[in-house]
Amino acid sequence: MATTTAPRGQDTGTDHDLPGRTTLADRAVERAAAQAITEIADVGGAGHRVFGDALGGSPEERSAQVSATVDDTTAALRVRLSIAYPASVAGTAREVRNHLVRRLHELTGLVVTRVDITVVTLYLNQPGPRRVR
Template sequence: MTTTLPKPEERGRLTISDTTVERIAAHAVTEVEGVGGTASRVLGVAVGGEGPDKRAAVTARVSGDTATLDVRLSVAYPASVGETTAEARRHLLRRVGESTGLIVSRVDIVVTALHSGSAGTRRVR
């Protein structure tokens, strides 16, 4: 017994939510060397710290088969902010596209802080 599948355009449509894209992008940006997270914000005020052990904040908007990303992150000092954000942008365009099948048309990045490359604790002598 052979079953024939309907044509792809007749099978339905997959919809990916903004939240799903945000989570994928937030994880993907952690794969870029020198990128750290940002403090949480409540009513525009930073709450908590920023650094390599925090997660970047991502806001995504999906429209049809296209997504745009707004990313807030920190960069490890003394890395070049321009080079690090360019690499983060390239990586997000590729990884989010691969993971979702969406075309990422724009990635806006705001660097909220520079942090030391190590997350170690300081000692007072």
């Protein structure tokens, strides 16, 4: 929940620095981070099973699972996602981490102090034909 307050009698529509405080809920930061992750190639959502999916849809079609802990000006993130095979897991995780730090600062003004990433599955970027035995 974002709120901005100003003393009574002051116009909040001006460009002056006014006293007040903006508070972002953890859930708002989680959603912003999950959306930012969709901007990165070779990254998909967190599948619930490694081989196949019991819930329907492929892992890359769902969004990544993000949980955030927000303090006044900082945020710490825990991310669960999948990566397209044969992309580099370490390189892609580093790209995700750097992108989240930059984008969340742009979108929210928060400084991201920590991003823990768990890669839950690798998926084929382009599904091939099924083999019949």
